Amino acid sequence: MALLEMHNLSVTYASDKGPLKAVRQISLQVEKGEVLGLVGESGSGKSTLVGAMLTLLPPNAQASGQLLYHGQDLLALPESAKRRLRGNGIATVSQDPFTALNPVITIGKQLVAFQHHKPGSKADKLNHAVKMLERVGISDPQGRLKQYPHELSGGIRQRIAIAAALLTEPELLIADEPTTALDATTEMQVVEVLKASRQLVDGAIIFVTHDLHLVSALCDKVAVMYAGEIVEAGPIGEIFGSPAHPYTRALLACDPERIEVATRELPFIAGSVPMPSVHRVGCPFQPRCSLAFAPCGSETPPETLLGEKGRTVRCHKVNADA
Ligand SMILES: Nc1ncnc2c1ncn2[C@@H]1O[C@H](COP(=O)(O)OP(=O)(O)OP(=O)(O)O)[C@@H](O)[C@H]1O
Ligand code: NI
Numbered sequence: 001m002a003l004l005e006m007h008n009l010s011v012t013y014a015s016d017k018g019p020l021k022a023v024r025q026i027s028l029q030v031e032k033g034e035v036l037g038l039v040g041e042s043g044s045g046k047s048t049l050v051g052a053m054l055t056l057l058p059p060n061a062q063a064s065g066q067l068l069y070h071g072q073d074l075l076a077l078p079e080s081a082k083r084r085l086r087g088n089g090i091a092t093v094s095q096d097p098f099t100a101l102n103p104v105i106t107i108g109k110q111l112v113a114f115q116h117h118k119p120g121s122k123a124d125k126l127n128h129a130v131k132m133l134e135r136v137g138i139s140d141p142q143g144r145l146k147q148y149p150h151e152l153s154g155g156i157r158q159r160i161a162i163a164a165a166l167l168t169e170p171e172l173l174i175a176d177e178p179t180t181a182l183d184a185t186t187e188m189q190v191v192e193v194l195k196a197s198r199q200l201v202d203g204a205i206i207f208v209t210h211d212l213h214l215v216s217a218l219c220d221k222v223a224v225m226y227a228g229e230i231v232e233a234g235p236i237g238e239i240f241g242s243p244a245h246p247y248t249r250a251l252l253a254c255d256p257e258r259i260e261v262a263t264r265e266l267p268f269i270a271g272s273v274p275m276p277s278v279h280r281v282g283c284p285f286q287p288r289c290s291l292a293f294a295p296c297g298s299e300t301p302p303e304t305l306l307g308e309k310g311r312t313v314r315c316h317k318v319n320a321d322a
Contacts, residue, residue, distance in 0.1 A: 001071050002029040002174060003204050004053065004265035008065035008147065011048050011057065020276045023047040024228040027064070029310075032171075035198060035205045037215035037236070039251070040225030043211050043273045046208045049225070053206070054092055055082035069172070088117045088295050095177040097161035101149040107160055108145030114164045132163040135200070136193045155186030159193055171203030178207070179214065194218060212251065216240060224248050229285035234311025236273070244306060244313045247285045283316065291317045 018100040021164065022045045028038050038046050051057045052067055057075050067074045069090070074082070086092075089223040094100065102110055111129035112122055120128075133141035136159040149157055158178065165173055178194060183195040195218060198205065207218055215222055216236060226245065233246040245251045250269045271288035274280070283289070286296040293316070297299075301314040304322075 002068075003032045003070065004030040005064065005068040005071075007068070007270070008173055009052065009063065009067055010065055011045075011052055011061050011063045013048075013058075013202040014060045014062070019278045019279045021273065021280075021307070022061075022228050022276045023052065023063075024254055024276075024280075026200070028223060028230060028233065030204045030206065031173075032203055034221055035207065035219045035220040037219035038206060038208045038225060039210065039212065039215055039222060041269075041273050042210070042227040043276075045225075045228040046225055046229075047176055050092075050174055050206070050208055054086060054090060059244050063208060068267060087114065087168050090172045090174070091165040091168045091180045093158075093162050093165050093173070093175040095180045100161040100164060105148075106145065107149070107152075109143070110293075111145070111160075111164055114167045118169070128167060129163070132167050133160070134159075136163045136166075137194070138163070138191065144210065153186075154182055155189060158182060158186075158190050162190075162193055162197060164199050166197060170201060173197070173201050173203070173205045174208075175205070176208040177210070177300060179209075191217060201260055212240075224251070227273050229284060229314065230312070231315070232283065232311075232313045234306070235309050238307065238311055244311075244318050245285075245315050245319065246289045246291050250288075283314070293302070293317065293320075 006026050006028045009023060009026045010021060013020045013022055023246045026049065038049065040046055049270045052063050055077065057063060063075050073137060090120050108126060108129065112125040115125045115128060129145065133144060138144060138156060138159055154162070175194065179190050182190060191214060207214065209215060219236055221234065222236055223230045224245065227248050232239060232243070232248045239248060240252065243252050261309065274284055282299060283298045283301050286292045289296065295316045301319070303312050303314050304319055306313055
């Protein structure tokens with residue numbers, strides 16, 4: 001059994017403009033020990049998918065399908081059980097560490113509180129906190145314990161948020177754009193911390209990012225999202241080495257050096273992600289795809305397996321050429 005399994009997972013938001021289907025029929029597995037990167041342009045549904053995994057979708061969202069964690073369907077759990085899982089099994093690092101840290105409580109007290117479901121005295125937990133701060137590269141950890149979040153720089157705050165998540169000993173760590181709010185130098189340091197965190201998580205990690213360099217530095221597997229769907233997924237080497245879907249190819253089309261050094265952002269692709277209206281015909285990428293042909297505008301491409309390593313792609317052109 002995989003640690004996390006999604007079967008036909010969809011999420012629809014109620015809005016003034018009618019229902020918006022932000023995540024569409026996603027099927028994906030995350031095994032223990034795996035580090036998965038989730039990439040895609042803004043609005044492709046990454047945070048919505050993560051919200052479902054964290055059982056933190058807003059009230060106007062309705063999820064359907066299956067989202068199995070250790071075989072248990074998170075969508076069917078009562079609120080009390082969902083709360084128990086957050087911070088005890090499933091942990092998160094978000095773009096803004098202020099969401100994880102309470103502004104009026106010292107770092108030390110908070111890092112103890114993050115260990116509330118673990119046995120041990122307060123002194124033990126403070127000890128663990130200090131060790132974890134050291135592991136995420138924070139100098140003078142003892143001194144930090146007495147400080148408040150606003151007294152710290154963005155990079156230090158984010159490292160503390162990572163330390164806090166790791167102190168819960170998660171089996172599933174989900175980081176949604178953990179370095180987006182940081183300047184380039186601080187970002188590099190936090191990336192190193194995230195790399196090292198692999199050794200500290202006895203389970204799986206999911207990184208959500210726009211940054212392809214970050215994915216290749218941190219992940220074993222990648223899932224490329226487009227307009228609420230996973231258009232291509234599989235092992236990093238295969239997908240970055242020989243992208244099959246025209247959207248993945250477009251993402252990787254820039255010189256990798258340029259992606260790394262200059263922008264570290266997704267290259268520009270003409271056109272925009274379609275609105276996630278409920279009714280959709282054909283392939284969502286068809287209006288922007290130079291390879292589109294007859295079936296692309298009228299039939300949804302089926303998910304096809306490529307090779308033996310669980311790689312999947314949704315593209316009529318790939319199927320036609322196979
Ligand atoms: N609470 C909400 N109510 C209604 N629509 C929403 C809500 N949150 C997100 N959406 C819509 O759902 C779609 C997917 O948004 P989501 O934030 O999941 O994308 P994303 O890939 O995380 O984007 P980004 O890279 O900008 O964070 C978008 O069209 C967005 O406008
Ligand atoms: Ni997002």
